[in-house]
Amino acid sequence: MSLATTQATAAIQPAPRARRWPARPGEVVAFALVALFLLVFLVVPVVTVVTVAFQDRATGGFTLAHVGDFLANDLFRTSFLNSLYVSLMSVVVASLIALPLAYFTTRFEFRGALLVQTLGVLPLIMPPFAGAVAMTLLFGRTGSVNLLLGDAFDINIPFMEGLNGVIFVQSVHYFPFILLNLTASLKNIDRAMEESAQNLGAHGFRLFRRIVLPLAMPGYVAGASLVFIKVFDDLATPLLLNVREMLAPQAYLRITSVGLEDPIGYVISVVLILFSVLSLWVSSLALRGKDYATVQRGGGGLARRRMSRGQAVAAYALILLILALVLAPHVGLFLLSIATIWSFAPLPDGYTMAHYGRVFAESSQFITNTLLYAGLAGLIDVILGTTIAYLVLRARMAGARWLDYAAMSALAVPGLVLGIGYLRTFFGITLPDGTSLAAFWGVIVLALAVRRLPYALRACTAALQQVSASLEEAAENLGARRLRVVRRIMLPLMAGGIAAGFVTSFATAAVELSATLMLVQSSNDAPLAYGLYVFMQSPAGRGAGAALGIVAVVIVGLSTFLSHLIAERGGGRRSA
Amino acid sequence: MSRAAEVRFERVWKRFGAGNVAVRDVSFTVPAGTLCTLLGPSGCGKTTTLRMIAGLEYPSEGRVLIGGRDVSALPPAERDVSMVFQSYALFPHMTVLENVCYGLTVSRRPKREAMGAGRAALESVGLAGFEARLPSELSGGQQQRVAVARALVLEPSVLLFDEPLSNLDARLRRKMREEIRDLQQRLGVTVVYVTHDQAEALAISDKIIVMNQAVIAQEGTPRELYASPASAFVAGFVGEANRIPARLRRLDDVDAEVSIGEARLVLPHRGLPDGPAELALRPEAIALLGPADPAAMLEGAVSKAAYLGGVIEYTVATPLGEIFVVSSSAGSAPGAGDAVGLSFGRHGAALLPGSREAP
Numbered sequence: 049m050s051l052a053t054t055q056a057t058a059a060i061q062p063a064p065r066a067r068r069w070p071a072r073p074g075e076v077v078a079f080a081l082v083a084l085f086l087l088v089f090l091v092v093p094v095v096t097v098v099t100v101a102f103q104d105r106a107t108g109g110f111t112l113a114h115v116g117d118f119l120a121n122d123l124f125r126t127s128f129l130n131s132l133y134v135s136l137m138s139v140v141v142a143s144l145i146a147l148p149l150a151y152f153t154t155r156f157e158f159r160g161a162l163l164v165q166t167l168g169v170l171p172l173i174m175p176p177f178a179g180a181v182a183m184t185l186l187f188g189r190t191g192s193v194n195l196l197l198g199d200a201f202d203i204n205i206p207f208m209e210g211l212n213g214v215i216f217v218q219s220v221h222y223f224p225f226i227l228l229n230l231t232a233s234l235k236n237i238d239r240a241m242e243e244s245a246q247n248l249g250a251h252g253f254r255l256f257r258r259i260v261l262p263l264a265m266p267g268y269v270a271g272a273s274l275v276f277i278k279v280f281d282d283l284a285t286p287l288l289l290n291v292r293e294m295l296a297p298q299a300y301l302r303i304t305s306v307g308l309e310d311p312i313g314y315v316i317s318v319v320l321i322l323f324s325v326l327s328l329w330v331s332s333l334a335l336r337g338k339d340y341a342t343v344q345r346g347g348g349g350l351a352r353r354r355m356s357r358g359q360a361v362a363a364y365a366l367i368l369l370i371l372a373l374v375l376a377p378h379v380g381l382f383l384l385s386i387a388t389i390w391s392f393a394p395l396p397d398g399y400t401m402a403h404y405g406r407v408f409a410e411s412s413q414f415i416t417n418t419l420l421y422a423g424l425a426g427l428i429d430v431i432l433g434t435t436i437a438y439l440v441l442r443a444r445m446a447g448a449r450w451l452d453y454a455a456m457s458a459l460a461v462p463g464l465v466l467g468i469g470y471l472r473t474f475f476g477i478t479l480p481d482g483t484s485l486a487a488f489w490g491v492i493v494l495a496l497a498v499r500r501l502p503y504a505l506r507a508c509t510a511a512l513q514q515v516s517a518s519l520e521e522a523a524e525n526l527g528a529r530r531l532r533v534v535r536r537i538m539l540p541l542m543a544g545g546i547a548a549g550f551v552t553s554f555a556t557a558a559v560e561l562s563a564t565l566m567l568v569q570s571s572n573d574a575p576l577a578y579g580l581y582v583f584m585q586s587p588a589g590r591g592a593g594a595a596l597g598i599v600a601v602v603i604v605g606l607s608t609f610l611s612h613l614i615a616e617r618g619g620g621r622r623s624a
Numbered sequence: 625m626s627r628a629a630e631v632r633f634e635r636v637w638k639r640f641g642a643g644n645v646a647v648r649d650v651s652f653t654v655p656a657g658t659l660c661t662l663l664g665p666s667g668c669g670k671t672t673t674l675r676m677i678a679g680l681e682y683p684s685e686g687r688v689l690i691g692g693r694d695v696s697a698l699p700p701a702e703r704d705v706s707m708v709f710q711s712y713a714l715f716p717h718m719t720v721l722e723n724v725c726y727g728l729t730v731s732r733r734p735k736r737e738a739m740g741a742g743r744a745a746l747e748s749v750g751l752a753g754f755e756a757r758l759p760s761e762l763s764g765g766q767q768q769r770v771a772v773a774r775a776l777v778l779e780p781s782v783l784l785f786d787e788p789l790s791n792l793d794a795r796l797r798r799k800m801r802e803e804i805r806d807l808q809q810r811l812g813v814t815v816v817y818v819t820h821d822q823a824e825a826l827a828i829s830d831k832i833i834v835m836n837q838a839v840i841a842q843e844g845t846p847r848e849l850y851a852s853p854a855s856a857f858v859a860g861f862v863g864e865a866n867r868i869p870a871r872l873r874r875l876d877d878v879d880a881e882v883s884i885g886e887a888r889l890v891l892p893h894r895g896l897p898d899g900p901a902e903l904a905l906r907p908e909a910i911a912l913l914g915p916a917d918p919a920a921m922l923e924g925a926v927s928k929a930a931y932l933g934g935v936i937e938y939t940v941a942t943p944l945g946e947i948f949v950v951s952s953s954a955g956s957a958p959g960a961g962d963a964v965g966l967s968f969g970r971h972g973a974a975l976l977p978g979s980r981e982a983p
Contacts, residue, residue: 521680522713524700526727526778540717 072530075443078435079451085432086454089494093469094321094461100472101314114311124298124312128319131295134214135280139226139272141219145370146226146271152363154234157354164367168224168231171374173604175559175577176221177284178597179377181584183217184208184289185390186380192394213289218279220373225278226271233267234260269334273327280323281462283562284577288584295319296464300565303468308475317465324460378601384594403591407599411592413572414579415599418558421489421575425496426554429504430546432497437509438534442520452505459502466495467566487569495567496557503556504549511545512538544614551611555604576600628657628814629691629704629781631677636686638672646672648838649686654831656691659808659815661825664835665861673835674784674818678707691781706775707784710791712767714759720746720770721755727778745773749803765796772807783808785817789824801828822862826850834858850906852894852974859904859976866905866947872975873898882975885944887921891970894977902976907950909972912938912958913965920965922947926958940964 104111118124149168153161186192187207194204207216237260245259283296292301299316306312385403387396407414436455439448458466470491477485485491515538523533539546561577568574571582576596583593631654638647647669654660662670675681676688679700688696695703706727714723721742722729728738746752749769759767768788775783785804789797805828808815819825825832826846833843834857841861842854853859856867871883872893880893882903891903913920924942936957938949947966958964 516711516713518709518711518713519715521678521700522707522709522774523715523726523730525678525680525705525707526730526774527701528726528730529701530699532730537715 072443074531075439075445079439079445079448082432082435082439082451083454086451089470090454090458090461090466090498093466093473096473097314097317097465097469098321100311101318103311105309105311114315118312118315121312123293124316127293127295127298130211130291130293131280134211134218134286134294135276137211137215138218138222138279139275141215142223142226142275143268143272145219145223145373146230148363148366149227149370150230150234152367154231156359156363163371164227168227169608170224170378171221172224173555173608174221174377174381174597174601175284175561175580176217176282177288177561177577177584178559178580178594178600179221179381180213180217180285180288181590182377182380182384182594182597183220184213185384186376187216188213190391195394208289210291214279214286214291214294217285217289217377218282219275220377222275222278225274226268229267229271229274230264233264237263266334270331273331273334277324277327280327281320281464281562283464283565284581288581296462296562299464299468303471303566308471313468317462317468320462320465321460324462328460381594381597381601384590385598387591387594403595406592407595411579411596414574414576414596417489417574418576418600418603421493421496422554422557424493425500425557426504426550428493428497429501429553430508430550432501433504433506433508433549434512434539434542434546436505437512438538441509441512442517442538452509455501455505458498461499463495463499463560463562463564464566466499467563470495470563471566486567489573492564492567492573492575495563496560497553499560499563500553500557504553507545507549507552508542511542511549514545515541547614548611551607551614555607555611558603558607559600576603627691627779627781628812630654630656630689631660631782631814631816632689632692633673633676634687634689636673636676636683636688638669638676638681639684645838647676647683650835650838650840651686652833652840652843654814654816656814657812658830659805659817659828660831660833661829662816662818662833662835663820663822663825663862664841665820668835669838670818670820670835671786674707674786674816677703677782677816678705678784679703680707704778704780705782705784706778706780707786708768708771708775708788710787712759712771712791714767714770714774716759718759719755720751720757720759720762723759723770724774724777726774731778741777742773745777746770748776749773764792765800768792768800772804776807776811780813782814782816785815787818787820789819789821797824804828826862832862834861836861852892853904854977856902856904856976859974864907864948866907866910867976868903868905868944868947870901870903870975871899872896872901880975885922889921889968889970889973891973891975894975896975896977904974904976905947905968906972907937907948909968910947910949910951911967912940912949912951913967915963915965917965917967919967921968922966924964924966926960926962926964929957929960931957938964940966942966 101114102110102112104113149164153164184191188194189204189206189209191208193207197203197205206212242259281296283300286292286294286297287300291297295316299313299320302310302313302316383396384390386399386401388398388400388402390396432455436448436451439445440452471486474486474491475484479485479488519541520533520537523537524530528536558575559577561581564575564578565581568578571579574582576599580593580596580600583589583596633650633652636647636650637645639645650669650673662673664670672681676683677690679695679698679702683696686696687694690703690705715726718726721739724745725738725742728741729735733741743752743755746755749772751766751769751773754762754766754770759770762770768791771788788804789800792800801824804815804817817825817828826849829846831843832846832849834841834849836857842849842858849858849862853862853865856865859865859867868884872880873883874880874893874897875890878892879890880896880898882889882891882901884903915923922942922944924940924947926938927941927946928937928939930937931953934953935950936953938951938958940947940949949966
């Protein structure tokens with residue numbers, strides 16, 4: 049009835065007809081390609097892992113038997129509790145390092161602020177496992193510190209014994225996440241907030257508890273949950289410290305020693321995913337609706353006070369102690385890379401450049417592979433990132449948001465899990481030359497690309513958001529076709545952001561190990577992080593491993609510096 | 625520019641998602657070679673209407689015609705319409721000349737010719753010598769001229785302006801609006817101009833279309849809108865108006881006798897029936913008299929007086945409510961608390977046909 053009426057009116061009044069935003073064919077193709085990529089290289093592998101964890105191997109039906117096996121086994125229960133304990137303790141220790149630093153820099157007139165900012169990024173330019181061996185040499189039972197302490201006071205502190213070692217290495221490496229988030233939220237508190245609270249009669253601890261703490265809390269929780277999940281998922285650090293009774297190492301050992309068919313590795317993967325999702329959820333809960341950017345232009349941060357002489361001395365002492373701690377892995381790794389023999393001694397016996405010679409002569413493929421893999425992964429990431437950002441922000445295509453969500457969900461997939469998923473999914477696919485697709489080096493590139501896509505995507509989205517849409521409309525209005533607008537107006541104006549996204553993806557992919565460890569089939573195809581790991585396994589290879597580690601630090605450090613330069617230059621041009 | 629084209633909307637709707645109607649069943653015609661303003665408060669649909677002419681939005685229903693041709697579904701590049709954006713939208717990575725020539729470059733005009741036309745356009749807006757600068761090196765007014773030159777160089781049949789003066793200071797705004805009007809007269813081009821500033825609209829338009837809440841509230845010449853606003857909204861948006869309750873009695877087909885308190889006035893009844901009605905009274909059309917003046921139509925007392933240099937603004941409390949009066953500051957001026965009489969005539973008073981609608 050209603051249909052007939054509609055048709056009748058349509059016949060009388062032919063003019064008005066519904067018209068949608070015309071979807072351009074190119075945009076539809078781009079959407080389909082990105083969706084296909086995410087489906088094949090992210091969704092399918094992860095779903096495969098989850099499926100195997102709950103699948104009866106004989107019948108293919110649903111079963112909780114594997115979960116039961118996991119729970120019934122003492123080793124796995126211990127591993128789970130150990131992982132939980134190590135992650136929580138790492139958050140605690142990292143907080144103990146980060147809180148005083150954040151407090152000093154935001155609360156006091158403090159000349160060391162630049163120093164602390166440097167502290168904030170130094171650990172991040174080094175893969176944590178690279179420092180692990182150096183930390184053993186410095187802080188282990190027979191390491192430099194304990195040898196000196198033993199000589200002087202006859203005491204031995206078990207910094208590196210068992211789980212302590214993992215906690216120590218991880219918190220020294222990951223505390224910047226808490227420091228950066230906390231400092232940012234403290235700086236975003238408007239001084240007027242504090243002043244108005246004081247004006248209303250609050251002061252001292254009450255002021256801190258009711259005003260400063262609640263305003264700074266979201267930043268802290270976001271940073272802390274990030275530290276928690278990074279530690280919980282990490283595979284390489286415990287392995288290098290020879291701690292096996294944790295979840296990620298157990299999953300790795302089961303898959304590599306028992307085989308791809310063993311379901312326990314998959315159950316552990318599911319646990320890792322669950323905790324990743326949980327901590328991301330906690331962090332988003334902390335930040336949701338609490339965008340406490342209360343600064344109203346101009347003056348920001350809490351009122352700074354002058355420190356008394358005594359306070360200043362104490363503050364500097366604490367900061368220098370932390371600086372020493374933070375630099376320990378770098379210094380240790382460097383010493384190791386130029387040491388002839390370093391054992392049972394506070395410092396190496398002699399110095400040599402032979403390790404570098406050996407690395408460049410025999411194992412330069414590790415370096416070239418890393419540059420190639422990380423470069424390709426970064427390239428894939430910015431292409432995908434720019435495309436998704438365009439589809440979401442400009443084409444406003446229905447469903448494009450889902451591409452964004454899917455790409456961001458890679459954050460919740462631990463590298464180990466992605467590696468296992470790739471092995472399982474692509475192992476059965478044979479390439480024309482007879483080898484398995486899972487053994488092809490390109491798969492490592494894809495895994496790295498998927499892992500780093502969220503960073504590049506956010507960078508590209510931010511870059512596109514800063515390009516005013518009216519510029520593109522003006523170009524279209526002047527007669528330019530869509531593709532030309534994208535090429536000549538949009539992309540050039542996004543260039544800085546895209547470059548920053550590339551560098552971030554590249555630098556972090558260059559030192560990624562957990563996915564790589566699962567996927568490397570021959571050392572000819574291995575990237576630097578893998579080579580470093582293999583070298584570090586044997587005492588004889590440590591020097592060369594350390595030299596490789598220093599190369600990694602240099603690569604990442606240079607990239608970080610480069611992205612800083614790009615960001616500075618972009619900022620300069622915008623404000624001009 | 626003899627190619628000036630008429631712009632015509634036929635029952636155009638624009639919806640953004642469900643339940644969000646930006647433009648509701650709008651029809652109008654902008655005659656070729658005239659300057660027409662779309663005037664209204666923010667969110668009234670005027671910018672969406674303009675963007676549908678440019679092809680930056682597509683109508684959900686209805687037709688948009690330019691020069692008699694249905695362009696409803698055409699992409700912006702094929703419309704022969706140039707737009708000057710509110711933010712100017714100059715390409716920050718191109719020089720001034722590259723910006724101005726962009727439209728010609730895109731349409732593959734030979735480089736020499738494009739450069740020549742670009743230089744001529746820059747000269748016509750008084751910016752010769754600025755060719756090699758970057759937009760970020762220009763002042764707001766200069767950027768605005770570049771944006772105009774960039775739109776002109778394509779010799780479009782319709783020129784669109786989206787609040788082009790809103791980023792300029794008051795003094796420059798007056799100068800630029802005169803230049804835009806001059807340019808339009810000189811070139812004879814059709815201009816559709818969006819603004820929320822009624823003074824700007826009154827000053828430059830051949831025709832004004834007042835929009836409110838996604839529909840056209842009234843269209844007409846500036847004089848028609850000011851003298852006979854169709855509703856309380858238009859009366860209040862185009863100029864200022866006191867709204868006074870009145871009673872109406874029809875005298876013939878055109879006029880009615882209007883009673884305001886004890887006073888009587890003959891005005892066009894504009895289709896209103898006998899009975900209560902509302903009168904819009906312009907503040908500058910009211911004369912302030914002494915308290916016992918026999919010509920006074922209303923008695924009241926000054927409750928506020930604000931001296932603004934050339935004029936004084938009074939708020940006068942009367943039995944019919946507070947009335948806002950603007951009068952010259954020359955001569956003796958009553959102060960707050962003084963009793964005054966008010967008088968007004970046909971000029972500056974109009975019955976409001978739409979007065980029963982919500983304002």
